[in-house]
Amino acid sequence: MMIVSTIVELRALRARLPGPVGFVPTMGFLHDGHLSLVRQARQECASAVVSIFVNPTQFGPGEDLSRYPRNLARDQAMLESEDVDILWLPTPEQMYPPGYQTWVTVEEASNPLEGAARPGHFRGVATVVAKLFNAVQPDMAYFGQKDAQQVAVIRQMTRDLNFPVEIVVCPTAREPDGLAKSSRNVYLNAQERKAATVLFRSLSAAKDAFAGGERDARKLRMKMEEILAGEVLARPQYISCAHPLTLQELDIITDDALLSMAVYVGTTRLIDNVLLQQEM
Amino acid sequence: MMIVSTIVELRALRARLPGPVGFVPTMGFLHDGHLSLVRQARQECASAVVSIFVNPTQFGPGEDLSRYPRNLARDQAMLESEDVDILWLPTPEQMYPPGYQTWVTVEEASNPLEGAARPGHFRGVATVVAKLFNAVQPDMAYFGQKDAQQVAVIRQMTRDLNFPVEIVVCPTAREPDGLAKSSRNVYLNAQERKAATVLFRSLSAAKDAFAGGERDARKLRMKMEEILAGEVLARPQYISCAHPLTLQELDIITDDALLSMAVYVGTTRLIDNVLLQQEM
Numbered sequence: 001m002m003i004v005s006t007i008v009e010l011r012a013l014r015a016r017l018p019g020p021v022g023f024v025p026t027m028g029f030l031h032d033g034h035l036s037l038v039r040q041a042r043q044e045c046a047s048a049v050v051s052i053f054v055n056p057t058q059f060g061p062g063e064d065l066s067r068y069p070r071n072l073a074r075d076q077a078m079l080e081s082e083d084v085d086i087l088w089l090p091t092p093e094q095m096y097p098p099g100y101q102t103w104v105t106v107e108e109a110s111n112p113l114e115g116a117a118r119p120g121h122f123r124g125v126a127t128v129v130a131k132l133f134n135a136v137q138p139d140m141a142y143f144g145q146k147d148a149q150q151v152a153v154i155r156q157m158t159r160d161l162n163f164p165v166e167i168v169v170c171p172t173a174r175e176p177d178g179l180a181k182s183s184r185n186v187y188l189n190a191q192e193r194k195a196a197t198v199l200f201r202s203l204s205a206a207k208d209a210f211a212g213g214e215r216d217a218r219k220l221r222m223k224m225e226e227i228l229a230g231e232v233l234a235r236p237q238y239i240s241c242a243h244p245l246t247l248q249e250l251d252i253i254t255d256d257a258l259l260s261m262a263v264y265v266g267t268t269r270l271i272d273n274v275l276l277q278q279e280m
Numbered sequence: 281m282m283i284v285s286t287i288v289e290l291r292a293l294r295a296r297l298p299g300p301v302g303f304v305p306t307m308g309f310l311h312d313g314h315l316s317l318v319r320q321a322r323q324e325c326a327s328a329v330v331s332i333f334v335n336p337t338q339f340g341p342g343e344d345l346s347r348y349p350r351n352l353a354r355d356q357a358m359l360e361s362e363d364v365d366i367l368w369l370p371t372p373e374q375m376y377p378p379g380y381q382t383w384v385t386v387e388e389a390s391n392p393l394e395g396a397a398r399p400g401h402f403r404g405v406a407t408v409v410a411k412l413f414n415a416v417q418p419d420m421a422y423f424g425q426k427d428a429q430q431v432a433v434i435r436q437m438t439r440d441l442n443f444p445v446e447i448v449v450c451p452t453a454r455e456p457d458g459l460a461k462s463s464r465n466v467y468l469n470a471q472e473r474k475a476a477t478v479l480f481r482s483l484s485a486a487k488d489a490f491a492g493g494e495r496d497a498r499k500l501r502m503k504m505e506e507i508l509a510g511e512v513l514a515r516p517q518y519i520s521c522a523h524p525l526t527l528q529e530l531d532i533i534t535d536d537a538l539l540s541m542a543v544y545v546g547t548t549r550l551i552d553n554v555l556l557q558q559e560m
Contacts, residue, residue: 007442011444099388099436100440101386101387101388101389101436101440102384102385102386102387102406102436102437102440102441103384103385103387104382104383104384104385104441105382105383105384105385106381106382107381107382107383108379108381109381126382127441130410130441131440131441131442134441134442134443134444135442135444137444156379156381156382157382160380160381160382160411161382161384161407161410161411161414162287162411162414162415163414164291164414164415164417
C-alpha cells in the first residue's frame with residue numbers, strides 16, 4: 001500500500017494504476033462498515049484507493065470537528081490488510097488553501113432531514129466529494145447506505161455535473177444488537193450504548209408494520225416515535241418516512257420509501273435508516 | 281470531424297482519442313477569436329474537441345438568450361477546416377434535465393464587475409464548465425482573454441475543485457480598428473459599429489498613460505470615462521482598474537492590473553479589457 005499526502009503525488013501514482021479504479025472516501029476511524037466498502041471495491045475493481053480526510057467544511061460551528069475520533073495507525077493497518085493500493089491522506093491546508101472560494105451545492109436533496117438539522121453540511125460534503133473525485137479520478141466510488149441522504153446528494157451531484165464515476169451503495173453494517181456501526185459510537189458510555197439500540201428497534205418495528213401492509217407514512221412515523229419515547233436517554237431530532245431520492249416526506253407509501261431518523265443519545269447524535277421496498 | 285450530441289456518444293469517442301486532448305468550449309457563432317483558440321489547441325494537443333452550447337443558465341431573465349446569434353452550418357464548416365476531431369453539440373434538455381439541482385459557485389471572483397452587472401452569470405458559467413470538463417475530460421482547455429473575469433472564475437474553480445485540466449488563455453482577437461471580436465458585434469448597426477471602437481480607444485489611452493508612468497488607478501479610470509463620454513452612443517455600465525486575479529478595484533497599481541469595462545452601444549452590451557503589466 002502506497003501512502004501519499006499531496007495531490008501531485010496522488011496523481012502520479014494514480015496514473016500508473018490498472019483500471020477500473022475503485023475509490024472509498026472516508027473520514028477515518030474505520031469500522032466494519034468502511035471495510036465492507038473497501039472489500040467490495042477490491043472485489044469489483046483492479047485497483048483500490050482509499051482517502052482519509054476529516055473534512056472541516058461539512059461540520060457546523062457547534063459540531064464535533066475538533067473531537068472527531070482519529071486513529072491513523074490502526075486505520076493504516078486495517079487498510080494494509082485489505083490490500084488497498086493507495087491510501088491518500090490530504091491535509092486541510094491542501095484541500096482548502098488560502099483564497100479557497102468554490103462550493104458545490106445540490107439544492108432540493110440537501111434541504112430536508114440532515115440538511116435542515118445541519119445547515120451547510122451537504123454543501124461541504126458535495127464540495128469535498130467533487131474535489132476527491134477530481135483528484136482520484138475513480139471509475140467507481142463506494143458509499144454506505146448508513147448515510148442515506150448523503151448517498152442521494154452525491155448521486156444527484158454525480159449525475160448533474162456529469163462526473164464519469166459510478167456510485168455504488170453498500171448496506172449498513174450493524175452490531176449484533178442492531179446498532180448501526182459508526183465512528184461516533186465511541187462517544188457513547190455503557191448506558192448510552194444500550195439505549196442506542198432504540199434507533200434500530202424503532203426502524204425495525206416500522207418496517208415490520210410496512211411488511212404487514214401499513215402504507216400510511218404518518219402511522220409509521222408515530223410507531224417509531226412511540227418506541228423512541230420509551231427510551232429516556234433518547235431525544236429524537238427528526239423522524240422521517242420519505243421518498244428515497246427526493247427525501248420529500250410521504251403521506252401514503254405507493255412505491256419505495258426511506259425511514260430515517262436522527263436521535264441524540266446523551267450528547268451523541270446518531271443517525272440510522274432502513275429502506276422499505278415494495279414486493280415485486 | 282465527428283459530430284456528436286449525447287454525452288454517451290461523446291464519452292465513447294473521447295475514449296479513443298490520443299492524448300493530450302485540448303478542449304475549446306464555445307457558444308457558437310464562431311469568429312477569429314474562437315478560431316485562434318482552436319488553432320492553439322490543435323497545435324499543442326494530439327486531439328482537439330470543441331463544444332457549441334448556448335448555455336441558458338448563464339443568461340439572466342432580461343438578457344439575450346433567445347436572440348443570441350446562431351449559425352451552426354457555418355460553425356461546422358469552420359471547425360471542419362481547422363481539423364477538429366470532435367464537435368460536441370449538447371442540448372439544453374440533456375445538460376439540464378428535469379430535476380437538475382446542482383450548482384458550482386465561485387465566490388469572491390464572481391462578485392464584482394460582470395458578476396455585479398449580471399447576477400447569477402458566473403454561477404451558470406462555473407456550473408456548465410464543470411459539466412463540460414467532466415464530460416470531455418480534456419487535458420488542456422482554452423479560453424479567451426476577452427472574457428477576463430470568466431478566465432479568473434474558471435481558473436479559480438479549476439484550482440479549488442482540483443480539476444485535472446490546464447487552463448490556457450489566448451489573447452483577444454480584434455478587428456483592424458481595435459474592436460474586440462465578439463459574437464454580439466452582429467447586433468450593432470453601422471453607426472453603432474463605428475461608435476463601438478470607443479471601448480478599445482479608451483482602454484488604449486489608459487494603457488498609454490500607464491506606460492507613461494501613471495500608477496493612480498483612479499486617474500486611469502477617469503481617463504477611460506472621459507473618452508467614453510465623448511461618444512454619445514456609448515453608455516458605460518462599469519469602468520474598472522482591478523487586480524487581475526481577485527478583480528478587486530485598486531487605488532495604486534503596484535503590480536499587474538486589469539483595465540476592463542462594460543458599455544452599452546445602443547442596446548448592445550459590449551465588454552473589453554487590457555492587461556497592464558509592469559516592465560520586468
